[in-house]
Amino acid sequence: MNILFVGDIFGSAGRHIVREHLPHVLETYQVDLLVINGENAAGGFGITPSIAEEIFDLGAHVITTGNHIWDKREIFEYMKVPADSHERGRRILRPANYTSTTPGFGFYQGQLADGTEYAVMNLQGRVFMSACDDPFRKVDELLSKITAKVILLDIHAEASSEKVALGWYLDGRVTAVLGTHTHIPTADERVLPGGTAFQTDVGMSGPYDSVIGVETELVLHRFLTGMPGKFEAAKGNPKMCAALIECDAATGRAYAIKRIMLGE
Amino acid sequence: MNILFVGDIFGSAGRHIVREHLPHVLETYQVDLLVINGENAAGGFGITPSIAEEIFDLGAHVITTGNHIWDKREIFEYMKVPADSHERGRRILRPANYTSTTPGFGFYQGQLADGTEYAVMNLQGRVFMSACDDPFRKVDELLSKITAKVILLDIHAEASSEKVALGWYLDGRVTAVLGTHTHIPTADERVLPGGTAFQTDVGMSGPYDSVIGVETELVLHRFLTGMPGKFEAAKGNPKMCAALIECDAATGRAYAIKRIMLGE
Amino acid sequence: MNILFVGDIFGSAGRHIVREHLPHVLETYQVDLLVINGENAAGGFGITPSIAEEIFDLGAHVITTGNHIWDKREIFEYMKVPADSHERGRRILRPANYTSTTPGFGFYQGQLADGTEYAVMNLQGRVFMSACDDPFRKVDELLSKITAKVILLDIHAEASSEKVALGWYLDGRVTAVLGTHTHIPTADERVLPGGTAFQTDVGMSGPYDSVIGVETELVLHRFLTGMPGKFEAAKGNPKMCAALIECDAATGRAYAIKRIMLGE
Amino acid sequence: MNILFVGDIFGSAGRHIVREHLPHVLETYQVDLLVINGENAAGGFGITPSIAEEIFDLGAHVITTGNHIWDKREIFEYMKVPADSHERGRRILRPANYTSTTPGFGFYQGQLADGTEYAVMNLQGRVFMSACDDPFRKVDELLSKITAKVILLDIHAEASSEKVALGWYLDGRVTAVLGTHTHIPTADERVLPGGTAFQTDVGMSGPYDSVIGVETELVLHRFLTGMPGKFEAAKGNPKMCAALIECDAATGRAYAIKRIMLGE
């Protein structure tokens, strides 16, 4: 069974490059399950219902997010669906370790056409990030509810240490632990000894002639002066970054992980 | 002209794997200039004079460091040498944007046997790190003093945004901007349009069956309980991570950058 | 009913000044319930069993702490007692919003000689502090278990905003919300409209000719150089800082709060 | 000679309470020099030219600010005046340890009607705040340019340790070191042994039925959910917080410091 996870789509450049490459990647690798992080899909900051629809139309089974999830408020209502729903609003996740009173859910369990059950979890790190619940205990709690064998975690976090630690913590218990948030792909993809595919960061799907998606000049101005200024999504040099995981659908054990970076 | 930059050596496992691979890498790629980050060489925390000597004996022209530079106090005296010296104590750098009253220097300019001048700069980031001087203005100040054309910067920083921004800021002004500190290599190595080789993080040279160098169980205990506990360097699965830069010795302009990860 | 809360005892200077003033303060104000924060009682960093005993011997019903609780490891065993115990090891608290697997407890409910029930809760803030559970939800959980009317909270936190917010959140639900951790007393003590006594920070009981307890020269060296160096407790100008709360024992409603600072 | 320093004016409630009390305070204490922190004067976030004019009209010689200085962009132009100017745009300060290319200045030296020279400096802390230059070295640099004996520093900082350390660092070198930014007055005002008046935080001049100025419900919503939401200035229970310093105009040495909190 093949799983494709696409890293944070950033702005229109990110949406275009993913739309361009996804069809042939899905076919080439015979992808069964598609998960896409969309936290920056709307101009770099958040995601709207119509952009979420656009990403689902590309074939995504689940959209994961991260700290930018609430940047566009239209998404609040879209995510207010019953826990046992399977509609699209239920399949866009916010980090599971946010306060339980926030809209939406942090994990989803579904079924592929062939009957294979799968689960996707989304967590946020705590090192160098705003306060949220303990991702280690939260993941234990989620796993106690999940019956699927094929399980993917998007750990949206800043610090390499926290993401790597979660990878080891979950080795043998989930199919893949994939990091997002730094917007730069790491070259450490591997299958850990217990059968969990791991990559510290999948990297963004967006414009790489930028500072992690934002127009370079705007970010440099901020660094050089400390003064405020609007951040805008860059356009140049778009690339789609993704991780392809091969696993045993019966056990959820990963066999291989492949890093993908596709440009124009 | 070929430059090899080796990422943070972590503990004895890191020293061993570098000692094992360096000779053939230096020969294979006909390396002219060798720079090694050694901030974690002594058991994962700092560097001692004897370990610095060991690294210089491997052929390093310059040793760079980062936030762990002061972990072993024996290094203070070793680094107290005159600014115009060329001895080894002058060629181990601490970040240049530390307070000027701290021991040692943050850049070094030297000459290869064939007369080619080169300079190495070391800076620390400010995002999610302890307070230090502005790396952007500091690098301008350093460049105004440097006469060499071949210039390498080790930017020791946590946030991808800060490292990427420095890369663009220096594009066309230096030969290479190479990130360190996260201990995970990134897959975004490239030559920027102005001729500066860039990689967000070169990754550590150390044990990858670990949490960024430290024994996994010890780090998990910290994450799971928040309680103190001694951190010890791991041993398993050592890899040497490095970046190889080809450049024009006359102009300092980079032609190519190659990511290297070598294990047992 | 009168409650005295003594702010973070810092080192031997703090222990001495508290020992000197406590007897007459307890008598003058006819204190019924005495709570002391002892997180810095052992040389400024943590607390040992013998120092805890010393503080209990002064008459403390409960010792609260904060982020320094684990600095001295001897305290781990001392705090490993059954939840329903009333011995001293049960009456030294760590923040309740630490992971449940850490030693000790974060609240205590007891009875005064006259049969009045009281409860003491200890929480840690999350703004500018290391990760812990949400203090707002945790306090709701604790309150749901507490039957006493007289309830005191030591909120150990850095940011004024977080402490003030907790004060308003709990107004009318507890007798007093008292901040600790900055080691400087604030002049904003008041009874909130709902009957909860509040002070953003009670201040430390320790040497005020210092930088929040530590020898001034050592801290200045750290600020001026960024280099490591051992921190030692200062001795000069000790003061005991405390808050005295008058409340109705039957309802737990506070009538008055008085800020106390007593020197040599 | 008497100096009055008024803490961060917060929103319209802060402006009103200061306008109400200032005339009689200035008269009662025969204030010679008036300095007001205005970083939150415009609805809690920044300051506009017209509000700056309003504060100068109240008699302020100098307006200091802090991290909120750039919240209202109209102030940029207002502050672009020559260094040797004495007009109002020159007498509103931003922290001196911001990058030199930002608008405005971080210190001002002027003369009172009787010919007494005075200087006001404004610095920002680095602990738990965004990156800026070293306040310790910056203050040394500023002092080397100042010829006045009467010198006041507004140190706008979060951490009590950093403000207290600066107080000791400058003891005997300036007339007063007064902290701002936490919006809660501290009860540790004193004249240090060398003759420098010190208070860790003067507190805000604004609505105290709030969370450090902002409507309580809005802040609680943020703490409880982590979700975004507009912050608005509260109105209830306004108080003017200030520090009154008596000093020798000839030597600049402080004799006394008095904490002031005046409500409706």
Ligand SMILES: [Fe+2]
């Ligand atoms: Fe992102």
Ligand SMILES: [Fe+2]
């Ligand atoms: Fe993110």
Ligand SMILES: [Fe+2]
């Ligand atoms: Fe390192």
Ligand SMILES: [Fe+2]
């Ligand atoms: Fe480092």
Ligand SMILES: [Fe+2]
């Ligand atoms: Fe403390």
Ligand SMILES: [Fe+2]
């Ligand atoms: Fe503390």
Ligand SMILES: [Fe+2]
């Ligand atoms: Fe303020």
Ligand SMILES: [Fe+2]
């Ligand atoms: Fe501020």
